[in-house]
Amino acid sequence: MKKRIELIIRVNKEAGSEEFYQKSQDLGILAAQSFREEQGRERQQRHRAQMTGLENIAETTLKVTDVLDYVKKQTARQKGWQKEVGANKERFGEVLKKEIESGLKTFVDNVCNGFIEGTTDDVKQERQEAYLLLVRQFIRQLVVRYEYQVSQVEERVRS
């Protein structure tokens, strides 16, 4: 129990780090850019559903790869996920997949260093849990930034 509490504290600390926060904010902005060009309230609602779906899968699953499979399938199905946006012509689905697959590894290492170490299955399971908790935090922050960004755009349109 004590170890689990420490794990949560460590994950929260890492998720609050400037680098982690910046990454999630950048991706939230990219999501808003990817989906905002779609006009009409109904379509916008549908894109909100994309973000809610992403958040739901991250919150309910017990495997990081379920989130990755979801990202891949949505990228294949929904135009917004594969649309090139911004000066760098980035695609939301591709960037999110890359971040989860490899970008978050450093943060997982930071959480586990001196705390979860070894090569047994139990240790690997604990490491996966740290990884999943970080993925959840990342997606939560990303979705909040997306909502904020979209609301800013809507505000500007109204005024």
Add this chain to the structure above:
Amino acid sequence: MITEQEQEKIRLLSDIELYPQAVEFIHGVARQLPQTQINGLLNVSLANTYDELERFIDHQRTRTTWRREDAHIPDFYKRLSQKLKQLEAYALSIMKSRTGQPSREDMQTLKMLLAREFIQHVLAENAYMGATRAFQNPDRDNTRNQGRPQGNYRGPATRQGRVQ
């Protein structure tokens, strides 16, 4: 009956072993798997037993009525069959922690759970590679039209439209 501990091991295996293996597996396939095959394989893997899954894969592998553009599909099933055989080793290692001899039923259930994880990763990567045009031969990446007749086909003739 698969225990909670065994399910945890399956999840771990799925994340750290099956996922990268599935990605590597589908990267070795020349073309995207058509939507009809994805639906079929997914349905069989979700609703059937391991024996039935093996029978389905075997049937698709040995089928000789493929269209020319689907010539890569039997090879996919051949490789999938070999891969699932390899994955059986994981089932044996998971079952090692049991004190007694596991029943055949439990063993088949465990194999099915592992196969299901692998297939889901394969199908997700298949869809992703199709969308990002990452296949070696991306000339058939629009899977929505696969299996549909070519030309001005307007659906089956209605009863009223048929010559009496």
